Amino acid sequence: MGYIAARGGTAAILNAEVLVEHYRSRGGTPPLTLDQIQHQLRHAVGRAMHEGALYAPHLAALAVKQAEGDSIEASFLLRAYRATLPRVMATLPAHGRLMQCARRISAAFRDIPGGQLLGPSTDYQIRLLRATLARESDDDIARIATLVEGFAATHADGGIGHFPKVVDHLRAHQMVVPVPTATDATEPFDITRQALQFPCPRSARLQALAQADTGSLLTYAYSSVRGYGDAHPTLAELRYGHLPIAVAHPVDGSAVWIGELEATECETVSKAHSVRAGDAAPRFHLGYGFTYGQGEVKAISMAILDSVLNQVRSGGLSGESGPAADEEFVLLHSDGIEASGFTAHYKLPHYVTFEADLQVLERAKRHAATNAGGRLGRALAAAFANAAADEEDGDA
Amino acid sequence: MHELHYTYGLIDEDSKREVRRALLKAVALPGHQVPFASRDLPIARGWGTGGLQITLALIAPEDVLKVIDQGDDESVNAVNLRRLIAQTTGVSLTAVTADATVIQTRHRIPEERLRADQILVLQVPMVDPLRWVEPNLERATVMHGEADYGRMWVYMYESVVRAGDLRIATQYPVIVADRYLMDTTPIPRWDVPKLHQADALFLFGAGREKRIYAVPPHTSVAPLEFEDVPFRVEYTPGQRCARCGCGDSFLTSHAVSDADGATRWVTTCSDTSFCAARQAVP
Amino acid sequence: MKSIPTWVLRVDGLTRRFGVGCPRCTDSVGPAHERSQCPWCATVHACTAASFTLARGEVLGIVGESGSGKSTLLQMLNLTSPADAGAIWYREPTDPAAPPIDLLRLDRYAMRQFRNDRLGIVHQRPELGLEMRFSVGGNVAEKLLLARWRNVAAIRERAASLMHQTELPVERIDDAPPTFSGGMLQRVQIARALASRPALLLLDEVTSGLDLSVQARVLDLIRRIQWEQQVTMVLVSHDLGVIKQLARRTIVMKHGHIVEAGLTDQILEDPQHPYTQLLVSSAL
Numbered sequence: 013m014g015y016i017a018a019r020g021g022t023a024a025i026l027n028a029e030v031l032v033e034h035y036r037s038r039g040g041t042p043p044l045t046l047d048q049i050q051h052q053l054r055h056a057v058g059r060a061m062h063e064g065a066l067y068a069p070h071l072a073a074l075a076v077k078q079a080e081g082d083s084i085e086a087s088f089l090l091r092a093y094r095a096t097l098p099r100v101m102a103t104l105p106a107h108g109r110l111m112q113c114a115r116r117i118s119a120a121f122r123d124i125p126g127g128q129l130l131g132p133s134t135d136y137q138i139r140l141l142r143a144t145l146a147r148e149s150d151d152d153i154a155r156i157a158t159l160v161e162g163f164a165a166t167h168a169d170g171g172i173g174h175f176p177k178v179v180d181h182l183r184a185h186q187m188v189v190p191v192p193t194a195t196d197a198t199e200p201f202d203i204t205r206q207a208l209q210f211p212c213p214r215s216a217r218l219q220a221l222a223q224a225d226t227g228s229l230l231t232y233a234y235s236s237v238r239g240y241g242d243a244h245p246t247l248a249e250l251r252y253g254h255l256p257i258a259v260a261h262p263v264d265g266s267a268v269w270i271g272e273l274e275a276t277e278c279e280t281v282s283k284a285h286s287v288r289a290g291d292a293a294p295r296f297h298l299g300y301g302f303t304y305g306q307g308e309v310k311a312i313s314m315a316i317l318d319s320v321l322n323q324v325r326s327g328g329l330s331g332e333s334g335p336a337a338d339e340e341f342v343l344l345h346s347d348g349i350e351a352s353g354f355t356a357h358y359k360l361p362h363y364v365t366f367e368a369d370l371q372v373l374e375r376a377k378r379h380a381a382t383n384a385g386g387r388l389g390r391a392l393a394a395a396f397a398n399a400a401a402d403e404e405d406g407d408a
Numbered sequence: 409m410h411e412l413h414y415t416y417g418l419i420d421e422d423s424k425r426e427v428r429r430a431l432l433k434a435v436a437l438p439g440h441q442v443p444f445a446s447r448d449l450p451i452a453r454g455w456g457t458g459g460l461q462i463t464l465a466l467i468a469p470e471d472v473l474k475v476i477d478q479g480d481d482e483s484v485n486a487v488n489l490r491r492l493i494a495q496t497t498g499v500s501l502t503a504v505t506a507d508a509t510v511i512q513t514r515h516r517i518p519e520e521r522l523r524a525d526q527i528l529v530l531q532v533p534m535v536d537p538l539r540w541v542e543p544n545l546e547r548a549t550v551m552h553g554e555a556d557y558g559r560m561w562v563y564m565y566e567s568v569v570r571a572g573d574l575r576i577a578t579q580y581p582v583i584v585a586d587r588y589l590m591d592t593t594p595i596p597r598w599d600v601p602k603l604h605q606a607d608a609l610f611l612f613g614a615g616r617e618k619r620i621y622a623v624p625p626h627t628s629v630a631p632l633e634f635e636d637v638p639f640r641v642e643y644t645p646g647q648r649c650a651r652c653g654c655g656d657s658f659l660t661s662h663a664v665s666d667a668d669g670a671t672r673w674v675t676t677c678s679d680t681s682f683c684a685a686r687q688a689v690p
Numbered sequence: 691m692k693s694i695p696t697w698v699l700r701v702d703g704l705t706r707r708f709g710v711g712c713p714r715c716t717d718s719v720g721p722a723h724e725r726s727q728c729p730w731c732a733t734v735h736a737c738t739a740a741s742f743t744l745a746r747g748e749v750l751g752i753v754g755e756s757g758s759g760k761s762t763l764l765q766m767l768n769l770t771s772p773a774d775a776g777a778i779w780y781r782e783p784t785d786p787a788a789p790p791i792d793l794l795r796l797d798r799y800a801m802r803q804f805r806n807d808r809l810g811i812v813h814q815r816p817e818l819g820l821e822m823r824f825s826v827g828g829n830v831a832e833k834l835l836l837a838r839w840r841n842v843a844a845i846r847e848r849a850a851s852l853m854h855q856t857e858l859p860v861e862r863i864d865d866a867p868p869t870f871s872g873g874m875l876q877r878v879q880i881a882r883a884l885a886s887r888p889a890l891l892l893l894d895e896v897t898s899g900l901d902l903s904v905q906a907r908v909l910d911l912i913r914r915i916q917w918e919q920q921v922t923m924v925l926v927s928h929d930l931g932v933i934k935q936l937a938r939r940t941i942v943m944k945h946g947h948i949v950e951a952g953l954t955d956q957i958l959e960d961p962q963h964p965y966t967q968l969l970v971s972s973a974l
Binding site for chain 2 (some may be wrong): 092096207281
């Protein structure tokens, strides 16, 4: 036989699965525990959760382990698992102002009600490799804990962590363009239940952005501020902490608190350029970003994109638009799981399509020989040569 | 943590019902793209999730399933999809086209004429031929609504002018029931005529693009073509399958090694079940 | 004496505004108030109650400065902009017995068919009317393909003939528009617009931005086509010289209103409305 070189068959697929397990474990190191991953690789876990669109830290740690640290693969595993779960109900809108903040900064005002709280951040860290981390011991970890207990002792002040929102202040002074926001009564569009169609409601946009690939959002947002766009964002507020979640009581409708999420929330304002007919006065455009975990770059990128798209929608964009101003372009190409799946599908056999391509290529070659030097156009022109003499084109 | 258990056909019943509703609408409007939510599945987007959702939504315990990729039952992806469907439904499997009630396929339509009691489910990567001339969905939706296919026709005209022929190898665009422009998926042109006035039902699922469409039995399917540059299927006179010897099926090329180690190229039927049946006839 | 020409188009009270409007709009906008945007609700009244009739083979000029509503009016005639009120009655010139239809009452599908078959438009900017990725021949062919021409040789023959008529080099039929000059692209647009033998040809500032000598050639071409084929045309221009050369009748627009209408010669020689007087005096 030997006619079909790449006949996969079940055996090959099963063997490939075993080999993957082997490559993961062949280093001879002790197996990683999920607790270790969840607590020591918290950004990998957070990214798997926000791109996988499922808040489940322990399962996300499992996904990171199974994916051997590949963030798209880990989020894909979570996303596929999510699809098997029934959607029981929608929570009540979660209000960022109720977040128990571990970190909260504003770039718009130096002094904000409640003050700035740097919290856990590498922003001002000198990025030098710390060789001591390579030999970290239990004692080292204990020493860090003692240091932090010291902070708490000096800064303890009762209502720690709850802050008013900067954007609420701007809203109160009519400085921002109102955007459609969910009320307790309206259930947001759910792109897992309905295909995304355009034009789409803002809730669909926010959901799509919230589960998008971090790198994709970063690219689009960066392009819109660097030179292929007209975005001029100011970070009104970035906060990270624990956000309480409630559902409506099935009988009396009152809020029942069911737990909390570790989340990052970002709000940007960007200068309003022009006023469209029917608008009152120039105002800032809002942008909103949200991720599970401490996904600050994604939350900021999302907020910038939301604000650009809000501007486009309200006709307020006057400068260069760029790809980030095209809602379809951004939303349809930023889902990491869809994009990676389709890009990877080129690994599948394409024998049939390639055979068909080969035949078309052959015919195109023959035609190119026939039409060398625009012969066909000239032949057609010759048919009109006897008609009124072709005068020289004055404006050619 | 306990082992995870899944429902019959993997997807929950509500989601399957949604797929079936979309299918009914698609059959009622031949060639029209019907949006559906499209669940995330444990196989990657772009690897047949649309076809898989249709198959899982339709398949009943008494069905007999065939899955092919490039016409081949043993191609890796066909094996993998069949494994998933079999594990979650327990339906009977076959490689024999005539025995199957549901056939899921990528890039081919079986050579044998399908019967009225058979359903062919095609996996769709790209959904809309208008994407070549209008990538924006909002505008393309309006173009379909108004049957505004002028630019698509110019695309075909330009293909003739630049390449001397209709320079489209696969995903050949067709007009269904004299109304909607439709993508035939990356089947070769050889397979396109099989869609026209067929006895079987053709269902098309695009998981990543979240659209379903259909060609019901006995529906007109007309490839875009010109009177003087007609649509033609691939055919090389004299070329035959190296295994069954037939000259009337779609052939693909393969490198084989001779006994002396030299490599040469041969052509064989891409539809392996059809080829096996031909070989069995003395 | 010729018999009274039958009308092709009767426009009745055509109105378009951008914004929601308010009770004070009516008394706040229009030529008398020197503005088309309502100061109270910011609604722009782009075109208010435009009415006129167009006879078969007639050329109607629409003149006014930018923002006067002439382009909005043309877009409504092209069925690419919706109207808030009014009607566009159309009588098929090849079938005088057919009852008139209100084009604005057609559904979107029928509207698209009508635009494909019976309308031709030439835009000020060629990139609005031409697909730059396609060849010039392909751009002309689109109108024929929409009319169900399905023979490439016949399509190319007709496209070549249209190019010849519009004084374009036929041997460049397969070249892309960006390789043509501005004046040539306007003629490509005209060739394309004429391909389906439209009942109505719409011309939007077709010579703006062209050199004077090129302008003259394009205008000559339009005049010759009108003379030879008796095409009914609506010609929008801010240039009275262009209007004078081509249009038999003219309407003058200001702040969304028609302030004067009549024979072009009469309007130019004896303008009645102060605004027209200003236009005429500044042009001379």
